[in-house]
Amino acid sequence: MTQATRTRYRVGGMDCGACATKIENAVSRVPGVSEVGASYTAGTLNVTHDDVPFAAIQRAIKPLGYSLAPDGATAASDASGGHDHPRGHDHFELGDGPWWKTPKAILALTCGIAMLAAWLVGMVVPDIGHEAFLLALLVGLIPVGRRAIAGAMTGSPFSIETLMTIAAIGAVIIGATEEAAMVVLLFLIGEVLEGVAASRARASIKGLADLVPKTALLVDGDSTTEVAAASLALNAIIMVRPGDRIPADGTITQGQSAIDEAPVTGESVPKTKQPGDAVFAGTINTDAVLHIRVTATASDNTIARVVQLVEEAQESKAPTARFIDDFSRYYTPGVLVVGALVATLPPLVLGQSWSEWVYKGLAILLIGCPCALVISTPAAIAAALSAGARRGLLLKGGAVLERLHTITTVALDKTGTLTQGKPQVTDIHPVARPLPRILSLAAALETGSSHPLALAILARAKADGVPVPPSAAAHAIPGKGLSARVGGEEIFLGSAVAAAQRVAFTPELDTLINRYTDAGKTVSVLLAGDEIAGVIAMRDEPRADARAGLDALKQINVDVIMLTGDNARTAAAIGADLGITVRADLMPQDKQTIVRDLQASGQIVAKIGDGINDAPALAAADIGIAMGGGTDVALETADAAILHGRVTDIADMIGLSRATMTNIWQNISVALGLKVVFLITTIAGITGLWPAILADTGATVLVTLNAMRLLGWRPR
Numbered sequence: 001m002t003q004a005t006r007t008r009y010r011v012g013g014m015d016c017g018a019c020a021t022k023i024e025n026a027v028s029r030v031p032g033v034s035e036v037g038a039s040y041t042a043g044t045l046n047v048t049h050d051d052v053p054f055a056a057i058q059r060a061i062k063p064l065g066y067s068l069a070p071d072g073a074t075a076a077s078d079a080s081g082g083h084d085h086p087r088g089h090d091h092f093e094l095g096d097g098p099w100w101k102t103p104k105a106i107l108a109l110t111c112g113i114a115m116l117a118a119w120l121v122g123m124v125v126p127d128i129g130h131e132a133f134l135l136a137l138l139v140g141l142i143p144v145g146r147r148a149i150a151g152a153m154t155g156s157p158f159s160i161e162t163l164m165t166i167a168a169i170g171a172v173i174i175g176a177t178e179e180a181a182m183v184v185l186l187f188l189i190g191e192v193l194e195g196v197a198a199s200r201a202r203a204s205i206k207g208l209a210d211l212v213p214k215t216a217l218l219v220d221g222d223s224t225t226e227v228a229a230a231s232l233a234l235n236a237i238i239m240v241r242p243g244d245r246i247p248a249d250g251t252i253t254q255g256q257s258a259i260d261e262a263p264v265t266g267e268s269v270p271k272t273k274q275p276g277d278a279v280f281a282g283t284i285n286t287d288a289v290l291h292i293r294v295t296a297t298a299s300d301n302t303i304a305r306v307v308q309l310v311e312e313a314q315e316s317k318a319p320t321a322r323f324i325d326d327f328s329r330y331y332t333p334g335v336l337v338v339g340a341l342v343a344t345l346p347p348l349v350l351g352q353s354w355s356e357w358v359y360k361g362l363a364i365l366l367i368g369c370p371c372a373l374v375i376s377t378p379a380a381i382a383a384a385l386s387a388g389a390r391r392g393l394l395l396k397g398g399a400v401l402e403r404l405h406t407i408t409t410v411a412l413d414k415t416g417t418l419t420q421g422k423p424q425v426t427d428i429h430p431v432a433r434p435l436p437r438i439l440s441l442a443a444a445l446e447t448g449s450s451h452p453l454a455l456a457i458l459a460r461a462k463a464d465g466v467p468v469p470p471s472a473a474a475h476a477i478p479g480k481g482l483s484a485r486v487g488g489e490e491i492f493l494g495s496a497v498a499a500a501q502r503v504a505f506t507p508e509l510d511t512l513i514n515r516y517t518d519a520g521k522t523v524s525v526l527l528a529g530d531e532i533a534g535v536i537a538m539r540d541e542p543r544a545d546a547r548a549g550l551d552a553l554k555q556i557n558v559d560v561i562m563l564t565g566d567n568a569r570t571a572a573a574i575g576a577d578l579g580i581t582v583r584a585d586l587m588p589q590d591k592q593t594i595v596r597d598l599q600a601s602g603q604i605v606a607k608i609g610d611g612i613n614d615a616p617a618l619a620a621a622d623i624g625i626a627m628g629g630g631t632d633v634a635l636e637t638a639d640a641a642i643l644h645g646r647v648t649d650i651a652d653m654i655g656l657s658r659a660t661m662t663n664i665w666q667n668i669s670v671a672l673g674l675k676v677v678f679l680i681t682t683i684a685g686i687t688g689l690w691p692a693i694l695a696d697t698g699a700t701v702l703v704t705l706n707a708m709r710l711l712g713w714r715p716r
């Protein structure tokens with residue numbers, strides 16, 4: 001068996017949801033293709049196939065009027081354009097080019113000129129005016145008709161092109177040639193408008209990639225050379241002048257400056273950064289020269305990952321979109337049947353005029369395009385995903401965005417989520433070992449661990465300059481602590497509860513530990529063999545906006561609960577500070593059980609955490625949201641991520657989801673409402689052919705414009 005591969009292409013000219021369906025139908029018929037997914041909002045096509053060549057897929061969609069290019073290259077809008085497409089990172093073109101150069105615009109213009117000419121001819125020589133309009137009509141109708149046939153032959157018989165072609169031919173037969181020509185022209189103009197609107201929507205996410213400068217100043221001894229930002233290698237040192245955008249993700253090695261991170265966080269208060277601090281590509285260095293060590297290549301930096309994630313998110317269909325796709329499969333044939341009945345029943349049964357009712361039937365055909373309806377959801381979701389991404393709110397798809405507005409309970413981890421995740425050692429209390437030895441042994445155990453408490457202990461050991469002996473057979477006991485052999489002794493470091501299960505505590509020790517924990521400190525007990533060596537207390541400060549973030553959630557009627565593996569007293573102290581109910585002393589699987597219990601009691605639960613000891617709970621929740629302070633967020637395991645560690649972002653994310661759902665319902669109402677109105681006015685004889693086509697393209701443009709309002713979404 002051959003290995004199926006998944007290839008991503010960029011499609012030019014795919015401007016509406018119906019286009020995407022047509023392309024999917026056509027490509028799925030290519031032998032060797034097993035799965036197809038086209039996204040009109042991202043302008044991409046994903047194909048799972050066994051070695052099907054690029055040309056075969058290109059051949060399948062070209063007759064439908066679309067162009068195809070490999071991912072990473074420019075999809076030319078001109079389907080017949082054979083020129084070489086530039087490739088590479090900075091050609092992140094999404095295939096629309098200037099709209100007036102698209103084949104659709106050229107066709108509309110040609111058709112318009114032909115109409116004008118026909119009208120002039122009719123003025124001068126009235127006898128052949130009718131024939132002149134017929135010619136003008138053909139200029140527009142032949143290309144549309146060819147697309148209709150190509151669509152019909154590749155599995156999409158009920159495309160808008162088919163409806164248009166039937167309506168135009170029918171109108172000519174009943175003598176309404178001028179009106180048929182007008183309908184074709186309006187349809188072509190509408191397509192151009194749809195294309196403009198769609199490319200505007202796409203430009204928003206592409207705009208994010210454009211924030212990263214194309215060139216960088218590479219430091220080479222005392223001088224600098226200008227190089228392409230895409231060519232920067234890991235660990236290269238670059239110089240960034242004040243006022244310039246930073247061309248790569250990196251760490252400052254020299255200099256101190258205020259950085260404006262608004263482009264990636266949405267927060268325009270500049271942050272002062274100094275050597276050792278991380279900076280992101282696309283942010284602005286405002287006041288001093290910086291030297292930066294590159295920590296991610298161009299294709300791997302935060303912005304590139306965000307752009308890629310948003311595109312992938314757009315490709316995954318939201319449940320509402322799926323429902324509407326299914327609905328429109330029946331909608332169009334349904335309208336065709338209605339059109340046929342309207343055209344034939346009144347004349348046959350009631351003996352009414354054939355030409356009047358056939359005309360009405362033809363107008364109804366034009367109402368049969370489900371385009372505006374089909375894009376109502378994806379357009380809103382695409383805009384919302386981009387708007388979120390620009391503030392560091394990443395959602396892995398429309399389904400997540402839709403589910404988010406139903407959340408009733410938010411469960412949050414303590415360490416690293418509600419707190420900064422940077423605990424400091426505050427007290428070391430020696431019991432059976434001297435103080436420096438306690439720190440040495442603890443550091444020996446923690447070497448190699450990435451637990452926030454481990455980092456605190458290692459930092460303190462380094463600051464105090466204590467020796468760190470080697471350890472053997474070290475292993476972490478999740479939710480409890482860790483153990484190893486150090487210098488021939490069995491050493492354990494972990495929570496008081498876990499330690500008390502191994503060694504009995506004296507009442508004095510209990511009192512001491514309670515004093516620490518009541519002050520909101522986290523306590524780890526060090527055991528050496530079966531002796532209590534000492535106690536280490538650490539304190540992790542709540543995030544500055546934790547209280548505000550929780551209040552914002554309560555304000556939108558979402559319940560909040562803090563889950564932690566930490567001690568009950570510590571947790572209670574912090575919980576009281578923040579005004580949140582706590583569940584403490586939890587093992588990772590306990591957190592999962594609590595999420596499940598909440599769900600069983602009818603709650604819809606979002607779990608926010610860092611993924612370090614809560615991966616099972618993140619997975620069990622209706623939505624798992626990873627929270628972090630930069631690029632290293634555990635995106636892979638979560639449904640969504642909050643990149644900039646703001647607790648207030650949780651409520652904002654839910655707010656974005658609610659705004660999106662409102663927008664989607666507005667879109668569906670406009671799309672269906674206009675259809676219903678024109679169905680009625682057509683049957684009543686108030687409106688005719690060309691208002692019907694105007695209503696169709698008008699609805700598409702309205703829906704796209706309404707969805708684009710979400711691009712300007714601001715929290716609260």
Ligand SMILES: Nc1ncnc2c1ncn2[C@@H]1O[C@H](COP(=O)(O)OP(=O)(O)OP(=O)(O)O)[C@@H](O)[C@H]1O
Pocket residue numbers: 413414415416446449451453454478479480481482493494495496522523524563564565566567586587588613
């Ligand atoms: N690497 C470690 N070093 C020292 N103590 C540890 C370590 N890992 C766990 N512990 C002890 O076990 C307890 C529970 O750890 P766990 O990792 O489950 O939660 P946490 O980091 O305290 O908080 P949260 O559940 O909010 O993330 C800690 O409070 C600590 O006392």
Ligand SMILES: [Zn+2]
Pocket residue numbers: 016018160369371372
């Ligand atoms: Zn359409």
